[in-house]
Amino acid sequence: MPFGNERKSVELQIPIFQWFAKASTAFTENKPGYAALTGEEFPLHRFLLANALPLTKSMLGVGLATAGLLLIERFSPANLVPIVYLIPVIVAATRWGTWAAIAAAITSAAAADFFFYPPFYSFRLDDPQAIVDLLLFLVVALVSGELAARLRSETESLRQREQELQYLYEFSRRLAACFTVSDLISAIQNYLSGTLGRPTAFFFATSDKNFQPEPAGAVPLTVQEHAASMTRKNGLRADTIRDGATKSVWLLRSVTSDDTTHGVIAVNIGSDSRAVIDASTRRVEAILAEASLTLQRLDIGGAMEEAALRLKDQLLRDAFHGNLSHELRSPLAAIRGSASVLESMPAIRNEERAYSLVEAVTDEVERLDGFIGNLLNATRVGASDVRPHLACADPRDIMNAAIRRKSRQLAAHNIRIDFDDDLPMINVDSALVEEACGQLLENAAKYSPSGSTILVNTRAAQGRLILSISDQGVGITPDEQQHLGRRSFRSLRHQASVPGSGLGFWIASTFIKANEGSIEIVSGSQGQGTTASIILPEAQIEEDQSAGSADE
Amino acid sequence: MSKSTNLVLLIDDEPKIRRFIRAGFELHGGFTVQEAEDAAEGLRAATFSAPDLVILDLALPDRRGTEVLELIRSWSNVPIIVLSVEANEEEKVRLFEAGADDYVVKPFGIAELIARSQAALRRYFKSPNENPVVVAGPLSIDLVNRTVLLNNNQIKLTRKQYRLLHVLASHVGLVVTHDHLLEEIWSGSVRKNIQYLRILVRDLRQIIEADPNHPRLLITESGVGYRLQSRFEEVSAGSSVMRLD
Numbered sequence: 001m002p003f004g005n006e007r008k009s010v011e012l013q014i015p016i017f018q019w020f021a022k023a024s025t026a027f028t029e030n031k032p033g034y035a036a037l038t039g040e041e042f043p044l045h046r047f048l049l050a051n052a053l054p055l056t057k058s059m060l061g062v063g064l065a066t067a068g069l070l071l072i073e074r075f076s077p078a079n080l081v082p083i084v085y086l087i088p089v090i091v092a093a094t095r096w097g098t099w100a101a102i103a104a105a106i107t108s109a110a111a112a113d114f115f116f117y118p119p120f121y122s123f124r125l126d127d128p129q130a131i132v133d134l135l136l137f138l139v140v141a142l143v144s145g146e147l148a149a150r151l152r153s154e155t156e157s158l159r160q161r162e163q164e165l166q167y168l169y170e171f172s173r174r175l176a177a178c179f180t181v182s183d184l185i186s187a188i189q190n191y192l193s194g195t196l197g198r199p200t201a202f203f204f205a206t207s208d209k210n211f212q213p214e215p216a217g218a219v220p221l222t223v224q225e226h227a228a229s230m231t232r233k234n235g236l237r238a239d240t241i242r243d244g245a246t247k248s249v250w251l252l253r254s255v256t257s258d259d260t261t262h263g264v265i266a267v268n269i270g271s272d273s274r275a276v277i278d279a280s281t282r283r284v285e286a287i288l289a290e291a292s293l294t295l296q297r298l299d300i301g302g303a304m305e306e307a308a309l310r311l312k313d314q315l316l317r318d319a320f321h322g323n324l325s326h327e328l329r330s331p332l333a334a335i336r337g338s339a340s341v342l343e344s345m346p347a348i349r350n351e352e353r354a355y356s357l358v359e360a361v362t363d364e365v366e367r368l369d370g371f372i373g374n375l376l377n378a379t380r381v382g383a384s385d386v387r388p389h390l391a392c393a394d395p396r397d398i399m400n401a402a403i404r405r406k407s408r409q410l411a412a413h414n415i416r417i418d419f420d421d422d423l424p425m426i427n428v429d430s431a432l433v434e435e436a437c438g439q440l441l442e443n444a445a446k447y448s449p450s451g452s453t454i455l456v457n458t459r460a461a462q463g464r465l466i467l468s469i470s471d472q473g474v475g476i477t478p479d480e481q482q483h484l485g486r487r488s489f490r491s492l493r494h495q496a497s498v499p500g501s502g503l504g505f506w507i508a509s510t511f512i513k514a515n516e517g518s519i520e521i522v523s524g525s526q527g528q529g530t531t532a533s534i535i536l537p538e539a540q541i542e543e544d545q546s547a548g549s550a551d552e
Numbered sequence: 553m554s555k556s557t558n559l560v561l562l563i564d565d566e567p568k569i570r571r572f573i574r575a576g577f578e579l580h581g582g583f584t585v586q587e588a589e590d591a592a593e594g595l596r597a598a599t600f601s602a603p604d605l606v607i608l609d610l611a612l613p614d615r616r617g618t619e620v621l622e623l624i625r626s627w628s629n630v631p632i633i634v635l636s637v638e639a640n641e642e643e644k645v646r647l648f649e650a651g652a653d654d655y656v657v658k659p660f661g662i663a664e665l666i667a668r669s670q671a672a673l674r675r676y677f678k679s680p681n682e683n684p685v686v687v688a689g690p691l692s693i694d695l696v697n698r699t700v701l702l703n704n705n706q707i708k709l710t711r712k713q714y715r716l717l718h719v720l721a722s723h724v725g726l727v728v729t730h731d732h733l734l735e736e737i738w739s740g741s742v743r744k745n746i747q748y749l750r751i752l753v754r755d756l757r758q759i760i761e762a763d764p765n766h767p768r769l770l771i772t773e774s775g776v777g778y779r780l781q782s783r784f785e786e787v788s789a790g791s792s793v794m795r796l797d
Binding site: 325326329330331332333334335336337338339340341343344345362365366369389391392393394396397398400401417419425430431434539 | 566568569571572573575576579580611637641642658659660661662663746747750751753754765766767772774775
């Protein structure tokens, strides 16, 4: 963009004065074609082709002004000539630019000389005052024309810049939505053809170094062949070829990130002059440089794949956490609630068989709910989404809550709870630790006979807090112990007799690890019971805290 | 409670849940139930029917339950009990901050919901000239004279211990969040320090609980706060464990 502006202003300055010098000596005709003939090095025919219509229009404006003046002159001889002639000059400048303004100014001066300065109907001027008048008019007309034209070109370039920003914005928006290389390529292609207003085509490099032909048939065969050879030769990054048939110039640039060539982009620059082609080339190169930087930053392949994977994982987890758990738990809530209402009805309460059935419904619903909770926890663990929120907690509260929550599963056992006096506080996520304690309690109940005792012991030792749960059950063999931490591990001995998903211990150990603790399993030998101990670091408590409660 | 029957507004989109809650409240007696199946209807009913208690499901089809909660709270003090499948602690704390009086996690038994509802109603309709003595199990707390009786013997508490008991007693049966307690008892930078609260609770339990290791009066609501139990739960897990022991 900056190049364009500089170039334009240079173009504006020089020809005006060249033209002015030449025109002032040699304008004997109204037709600008003749005047322009003098500019030797200038590509005249191209200039005329582009400007014929505006020049004719500005000339027509001057004619109209002349006719108007002739009419006014008939009624009042007011000296309006120079002012009225300024109108077509400024109109031409604002609408069609500098050249039209210059043409209008010169024609106006000529027409004024011809019609309104004595001797009339001749280009000759006798009165020196008239010569000064006309020269002054010419200067004023040229300067104001130039100013108006510059204003116009500035508005134009502002509008263009706005458009370009718009394209750039769209480009970046599309970049943000890119999930594959081809998305990115088509974004580049769109952007280029949008900003340059030129047809663009992209040739994808496939893995076998061939290129996929672009469906758009607008690309000439020679260009296609060239692009194909460029995708094959990794070294060649840029090329410019002129298509014989259409006389248009095609820029070929390869799009690469690190050391892979994604393809070749071909831009039709058209058949303009050398300067226009150069400017377009620079812009294409700037855009491609930006695009390849983006490509590198994205590290396309890996990043895309990872994003897709993460998305899938996340979707699964979100589905389970959001909808599925809601869908599963809502009917359970209705069953559980309805059963609880039945349970409270005197007719059911007094009928023992009915009452025991309702109780069974409630029990099973709670078991199902526990399974769903376990699955939820398992997806959390599987997705490494266990982020503990550490806070100071009383270990007794945690253990009591776990026992209360598992009261149904523990109902057939004797629970002996043994808390040491003077237990320290612990800095943990109490929900996670409670869940882990619950899992271990449930396991203890599952793998030990009804009526046996489960001993819960909580004590502090060497700056650590130990929560241990001992059962009098079948114990764990050393072989089984090796597999314990694995997800879904269930010992062959129990698969048929004890229900379970094998997730419990895995969840418990993950949750405890997240709290910077560990679980130890001690089992004498078969039939001697098992002790599972959760070991957690003690909270560091500031010295003055006990004063907080003991004062006053 | 000041009324013979209390109007319960039940906002839940699932008809089967509404059905059992209605049945439970009507069987229990002392309640009439009005149902609303979405947030719009619920908000309308909350405005025009002037319910004594709102039971609000968090998962509504047309609006988020927390929004409904905040909207009702913006003009009314009516007790609100939230039903949710989410047992997330942060979520619970947020609900209390938004103005919920209590929550019940699905699935739940009707007895639990009715007990929470009664506690919320009791607090809401407590008039100043009513008996200012809160009874919780063997404990009775005179909120005006600032005396505490345990099994009819007066006990001595430090100022902070009394303050803790006072706040819990004035919300008897309901959860009081950590933040609320810290704010009521301490001031300044100490406010954020939950350790102090844990230790204060431990000290208070030593005095008021028959077995401080298995508290039955001053109950911990994991990650959320504390609750002073108004009566011992009949089938409380703690008691059944104790019985087996």
